Amino acid sequence: MAIRGGLKTADCLIFRGILVSNTCALCHHFEENVSHIFFECDYSFAIVSSLMRNLGFLLLRPNILQLFEYIDESHTNDKDMYFLLVCSAVYHIWRGRNERKFGGNAVSSTSLAIKIKTAVLSKIRMWKKGGILSEML
Template sequence: MAIRGGLKTADCLTSRGIIVSKICALCHLYEENVSHIFFECDYSFAIVSSLMRNLGFLLLRPNILQLFEYIDDSHSKEKDVYFLLVCSAVYHIWRERNERKFEGNAVSSTSLAIKIKTAVLSKIRKWKNGDILSDML
């Protein structure tokens, strides 16, 4: 849904005539849209960079599609782990956005990165060669 523009971000809701705050609930600095939330926002970029430290090009702040393309082109052995990391990051960042917007709860980018890493580790340990793959995190 994030790739196809199906998430109900502020720009999407505003275009439908629904009045909402346009400011990003994660950084409170820029207008909220899918590109900003994933991964132009300092909050989400900090999470992705901490999860995927060896992806040096992240200084360029890729969008989701660029990140998937980079992983697909460059990381054959760890591809599934990186795809899982990105998908988990998108899911958890979206949930954090909703928690902040609707519940008034917030966690730091460091805490959310740890939560994502824990969830991914839990999943890949069940895979064949999971122990080897978990060492890369």
């Protein structure tokens, strides 16, 4: 849904005539849209950077499609793990965004990154190469 524009971000709601604040619920600095939330936002970029430490060389912050393209082109043996990391990050960041916006519960990017890493580790331990991949995290 994040890739296809199916998430009800502020820009989508405003386009439909629903009056909401257009400020990002995660960083409170920029307009909220899918590209910003995943991963142009300082908050979400800090999360994905801590999960994928080799992103430091990027000059610009990637959006979700650019991040998937980067993984597809540069990772051969561990693509599945990185795709799982990104998908888990999208899921948890969206939930965190909703908890902030509607529940008033704000979690730090560090805490959310640890939660994502734990979820991914529990999943990849069941894979054949799980032991090797879990050492990478």
